[in-house]
Amino acid sequence: MNPRRFLYRPGRRFPWQRESPRPPTEPPLDTEAVALVEAHARLLLGQLSAQDERLLRARLEARPDLKELTRLAEALAAAIQPVSPEKAFRDDLARRLAEHHPASSQEETLRAWLSQAPLWTWPVAAGVPVMLGLLAFVWLRRQQVTTGL
């Protein structure tokens, strides 16, 4: 190995200083397109005034490349409708929460574990200390054999 290879020269990076290859980055966005699509989403959500709506539609006319995206946004707005729970459920849950007495965290954790743990985990859990004891016993025996005690 030639030690000169590792002599410092200004600006030189040693092998351990070299950066790993960067992950591929997403291409830069067309800022006008981002703004128009965002404004269109606000229009779909009813958050745009009539005047702004006219302006937006005029600008979208000039950008036919965004037509597909705006149609997709319309389909999304139709598919992801706001929903709210039934009043009976709301009231019932409010009552249950008001009557709820928070348990201590350990108690809650234990209860959750007991309620979720399947039955087969019990013998496994009980077997772990036994196995550890056996391993310790075997290890001690081996130590005694190798040291001649």
Added chain:
Amino acid sequence: MNRGGSGRETSAQRAAPESQPLALPDDGDERALIEQAKQDPQAFGALYQRYVDRIYAYIYHRVHNVQDAEDLTARTFVRALEHLPRYQDRGAPFSAWLYRIAHNLVANWHRDHSRRRFIPLEGLSLRGRAAEEPEAAVEQEEEHRLLWEAIEQLPEERRDLLIYKFGSRLSNVEIGQLMNRSEGAIKSLYFRTLATLRQELRRRLDPEPPGSGPTSQEKPRTTP
């Protein structure tokens, strides 16, 4: 297909009034409520009333059925109540904490139900139209199903963004607070999400014929 509790869906999945953004409450007021609720669990009711709708909407759009949405919403608030004494205000809104709890419960739910991946009909918002124009309704149902299947393929962050935006009607600022990003970043993410979704839908609608793998120019570069 899960149709559990189908008799309740039509009335339960009520669309919230249009153009009603769910504005985040005043920070100071909220902090006072949280502190009060830490001392007195009865005061938690005000926080519950404030957030139950948006948490329910988020969960509903992730699980697509009313029964599980109600169950997970209840568990979210019970867990929040249990852990409220240990809640620390780190600058993010309280709703971000609730959404995080809901998100974890939904993730567990998906893990437990991973064998039955489907988009049930009840999530497709077609109730009024079905009786009037059955053919158009069926067509739209299919379109929504396809769309939801594509949404389910999106990365979690992008899927959540769409649900926050359209399902909970949150503003970009509010979504930014929940996702710990700037307003501008949320706008860009929304644009990228739409572009990705369009690609995914194209792929689903126009799948490549079998055997037409990538050409030599399209093959991904592999590093030795």
